[in-house]
Every structure is written in C-alpha cells, then in structure tokens.
Amino acid sequence: MKFMLDTVNLDKIRYYQSILPLAGVTSNPSIIKKEGKIDFYAHLKKIKEIIGSADLHVQVVGKLQEEIEKDAQDIVDHLGKETFIKIPVNEEGLAAIKSLKSKEFKVTATAIYTEFQAYLAIAAGADYLAPYYNRMENLNINAADVIYAMAEEIKRSSSPTEILAASFKNVNQVNQACRNGAQAITASPDIFEQALTMPAIQKAVTDFHDDWRETFATEKIYEL
Numbered sequence: 001m002k003f004m005l006d007t008v009n010l011d012k013i014r015y016y017q018s019i020l021p022l023a024g025v026t027s028n029p030s031i032i033k034k035e036g037k038i039d040f041y042a043h044l045k046k047i048k049e050i051i052g053s054a055d056l057h058v059q060v061v062g063k064l065q066e067e068i069e070k071d072a073q074d075i076v077d078h079l080g081k082e083t084f085i086k087i088p089v090n091e092e093g094l095a096a097i098k099s100l101k102s103k104e105f106k107v108t109a110t111a112i113y114t115e116f117q118a119y120l121a122i123a124a125g126a127d128y129l130a131p132y133y134n135r136m137e138n139l140n141i142n143a144a145d146v147i148y149a150m151a152e153e154i155k156r157s158s159s160p161t162e163i164l165a166a167s168f169k170n171v172n173q174v175n176q177a178c179r180n181g182a183q184a185i186t187a188s189p190d191i192f193e194q195a196l197t198m199p200a201i202q203k204a205v206t207d208f209h210d211d212w213r214e215t216f217a218t219e220k221i222y223e224l
C-alpha cells in the first residue's frame with residue numbers, strides 16, 4: 001500500500017512526513033483554499049522540499065480540454081515533469097488525459113464516482129484512478145464494490161494503472177478501500193490521527209510501560 005496526505009498544510013506535512021511511510025501529497029483547489037490565497041507554486045515547491053522523492057499530485061482548474069492541457073503544462077513547467085496532473089473524468093477531462101498521456105505526462109484521473117469512468121480512464125492510460133469514497137457513499141453508491149470492480153478491470157486488462165482511493169471521512173472507509181483492491185490511499189491528516197491515537201492503543205502503551213517500571217524500577221531498558 002502507498003499512503004499519501006491529502007493536504008497542502010506545511011506544518012501537517014512536516015509532522016506526518018516524519019511519522020508515515022509517506023508516498024505522496026495530493027490536493028485539489030478546495031484543499032488549497034483552506035490555506036488561503038497562498039503563493040501557489042512557491043508553496044508547492046516547499047512541499048516538494050519537505051517530501052523529497054515522494055510524489056506530488058496537483059489538480060488542474062481549467063474546464064475545457066485546451067485549458068486543462070495548458071494548466072498541466074504550466075504545472076510541470078514549475079514543478080517538474082514527474083508531477084502527477086489530477087484531471088476530473090468528464091468528456092473534456094478524458095480527452096485531455098488521452099492527449100497528455102500521448103505526451104508522457106503523469107496523470108491521476110480524479111472525481112471518479114462510477115466504474116465506467118474508471119474503465120475509460122484505465123483505457124486512456126491514466127497512471128492513477130482516484131475514486132471518491134465518501135462522496136460515493138453520500139450518493140448511496142457502494143464505494144467498496146466500485147473499487148473492487150476497478151481492481152478487477154486493472155487485472156483483466158493487465159494495466160499498470162493503480163487505484164489511489166480518496167475522499168475519506170473515517171478509518172473504516174480506508175480499510176474497505178484497501179481490502180477491495182486500492183493500491184494507494186490519500187487521506188487528510190485527521191484520518192491518520194484518528195487511526196494512531198485511539199485510546200485503546202494509548203492504554204496498552206501505558207499498561208506495558210507501568211508493568212515494566214514496577215518490575216525493574218526503571219522506565220528504560222537501556223538503564224538496566
């Protein structure tokens with residue numbers, strides 16, 4: 001599994017970069033809005049400095065194929081050809097994905113709510129598919145089933161495309177995405193916090209620590 005952070009908050013990226021086996025950072029214009037009117041490329045360059053060789057996925061804003069392709073070119077001109085360009089899978093987006101893949105751009109097909117969008121993006125050569133787990137559930141779409149079908153199609157067509165599941169509101173949704181075939185997930189820092197700061201984990205750590213101290217009258221193995 002690859003784990004990515006769905007945020008552009010520099011403090012959170014710095015913090016979790018030291019904790020997680022971090023494979024990348026993803027964003028979209030709504031995530032960027034949360035940081036205010038940042039100096040966009042300067043900010044993303046700082047993220048690149050923090051994450052080193054991990055991947056950066058940056059979303060286009062243009063709606064028409066031509067605008068999407070211009071956004072993609074601008075992004076790689078500023079951030080490098082290795083940057084993954086996130087493109088929503090609608091008619092204009094799919095045309096742009098097809099065209100950009102023929103020019104060797106790295107592409108993450110995003111805003112995926114249905115198997116059919118995924119099948120088309122796989123056939124168009126997208127590197128990653130980003131199905132929107134929580135948003136699917138809000139529409140009464142079985143997100144786990146959709147991801148399973150996407151994974152089956154990737155196997156059937158021996159495609160190098162990977163599933164980068166996104167849009168999570170809780171840890172169980174992440175588990176379901178992984179269990180049903182996602183090779184990667186991106187989640188906001190609070191999902192990782194929920195997963196790693198469960199009171200039950202902390203109680204186990206405290207109990208082990210206390211038992212050790214009561215037995216050996218020291219808190220450290222290296223002080224024995």
Ligand code: E4P
Binds near residue numbers: 026028132167168186
């Ligand atoms: C990926 O980067 C997606 O854009 C993102 O996970 C969507 O999340 P949301 O449904 O919480 O807006």
